[in-house]
Amino acid sequence: MTTVLAPVTGVALGLRAVPDPVFAEGMVGPGMAIEPDRAPGEAVSPIAGTIVKLHPHAFVVVGDEGRGVLVHLGIDTVQLKGAGFELLASEGDRVSAGQPVVAWDPSEIEAGGRSPVCPVVALDAAEGSVAALVDGKVRAGSELFRWT
Template sequence: MTAVLAPVAGTAVGLTAVPDPVFSEGLVGPGAAIDPVRRPGRVVSPIAGRIHKLHPHAFVVVGDDGRGILVHLGIDTVQLRGEGFELLAAEGDRVSAGQPVVAWNPAGIEAGGRSPVCPVVALDAFAEAVTEIADGVVDAGDELFRWA
């Protein structure tokens, strides 16, 4: 069982609330999303492991058990080409759960006409393997869901 932590503070919502069918239809995998508080902050690693992929707007952390978690910061934020994001770690780094990886400002994302909602996805997981999904207000570092 892997406890997956909320990478940002905000309101936990289902993936169906994400305004992108790739996430809302579960094409990437099961998980949850967070509608973040609209203030600058740090995005933390949802699990302990190694940063497998790191882009300013998204990253994947793979745990020692081989399970990967994708954190995507906002929708269509790849178009920003890193503007508004600050990397606090590097691809290949070993991170602990709750360690800051990226700094960003969700209000700035929203002001630019994009959704700041953050999908958190269990990669290569079956939908029924993701349980105990949080609902409502979460702080960064709170448990978001469990991956059985």
């Protein structure tokens, strides 16, 4: 079992609430989403492992057991080409769960007309293998869901 931490502070939501069908319909995988607080902050690693993919708006961390977790900071934020994000780690870095990876400001994302909601997805996970641990308010670095 893998315990996945919340990468940002906000309100935990089901993936169906994400305004993007790829995430909402679980095409990327099961998981949860977070409606982030509208304040500058840091997105932290949801698990201990290695950053295998790192973009300013999204990153994937793979744990020692081979399980990967995707954190996507906002919807359609790839279009920003990195503006409004600051990388605090590098691809290939080994990170601990809760370690800061990207600094960002969700209110800036929203001001630009995009949703700052953050999908947190268990990549290549079987349907039904993710169980929510929280409903409502969540802090960055606290438990979000379990992946069995």
